[in-house]
Amino acid sequence: MASLGACAAEYLLKSSTRRxxxxxxxxxxVALAANLLARWQIGARAPLANQYESMLFLLWxxxxxxxxxxxxxxxxxxxxxxxxxxxxVSLATASLLDSSIQPxxxxxxxxxxxxxxATVMVxxxxxxxxxxxxxxxxxxxxxxxxxxxxxxxxxLLYRAISLGFWFLTLGILTGAVWANSAWGTYWSWDPKExxxxxxxxxxxxxxxxxxxxxWRESRFAWLAVSGFAFVLFTYFGVNYLLSGLxxxx
Numbered sequence: 001m002a003s004l005g006a007c008a009a010e011y012l013l014k015s016s017t018r019r020x021x022x023x024x025x026x027x028x029x030v031a032l033a034a035n036l037l038a039r040w041q042i043g044a045r046a047p048l049a050n051q052y053e054s055m056l057f058l059l060w061x062x063x064x065x066x067x068x069x070x071x072x073x074x075x076x077x078x079x080x081x082x083x084x085x086x087x088x089v090s091l092a093t094a095s096l097l098d099s100s101i102q103p104x105x106x107x108x109x110x111x112x113x114x115x116x117x118a119t120v121m122v123x124x125x126x127x128x129x130x131x132x133x134x135x136x137x138x139x140x141x142x143x144x145x146x147x148x149x150x151x152x153x154x155x156l157l158y159r160a161i162s163l164g165f166w167f168l169t170l171g172i173l174t175g176a177v178w179a180n181s182a183w184g185t186y187w188s189w190d191p192k193e194x195x196x197x198x199x200x201x202x203x204x205x206x207x208x209x210x211x212x213x214x215w216r217e218s219r220f221a222w223l224a225v226s227g228f229a230f231v232l233f234t235y236f237g238v239n240y241l242l243s244g245l246x247x248x249x
Contacts, residue, residue: 025063029067032059032060033060035056036056039053046118048118049102050097050102051239055094058128059125061124062125062128063087069156078139079132110182116171119174123164124235125164126161126163126164127164127203128231130228131228133156134222135225137157157220157224158220161203161224164203165200165207172193175193195234195238198234199230203227206224206227
């Protein structure tokens with residue numbers, strides 16, 4: 001509800017009062033954190049054991065990255081509604097999943113659960129924000145938005161992808177160490193591992209093109225949009241369409 005209120009305020013209130021929209025989003029972030037902490041206390045484990053819990057953590061990460069890069073110089077007239085729609089749709093999707101708090105299955109009873117899953121979800125959260133920023137950038141670019149705002153969006157897009165890439169790297173490394181501890185091998189070409197690697201390679205190429213070939217603005221935005229398709233398939237598609245060692249997730 002706070003997110004919906006923030007979206008309405010963005011359109012109905014004057015620019016001088018937009019700080020209240022940020023406050024409402026911050027309340028949403030705090031509410032998600034409280035929910036996760038409550039589940040942690042009730043279940044006596046990190047709330048990262050199933051799709052429902054990971055989605056809540058993902059939304060918390062998206063908002064966290066949003067506030068990390070927030071700047072009063074950038075008008076979020078486009079990004080804020082896009083972020084709100086993303087939150088509402090994601091929460092609606094999560095509501096269809098099993099939200100019961102169950103004991104950990106043996107495969108997840110490890111101290112690596114928090115470090116591995118949390119780093120991956122923060123990476124996905126940053127890449128999700130990059131996707132939203134790319135959509136807003138392309139929309140503003142098409143409608144002839146002010147150069148200063150499109151430049152700020154382009155900078156936000158690059159920083160979010162860079163952060164997401166490094167957290168995804170850390171997630172793959174921690175996953176490899178956990179896999180060796182649990183299964184006796186660092187890499188088994190499991191579908192989740194394979195598509196995580198494909199996603200990582202795509203964003204590595206995108207960053208390389210940005211730094212060495214000067215791919216900026218609309219071309220880089222399209223890379224962010226395309227890369228998010230890999231994120232979605234790795235996060236959702238592999239779980240429901242493919243079977244492997246990560247099927248319990």
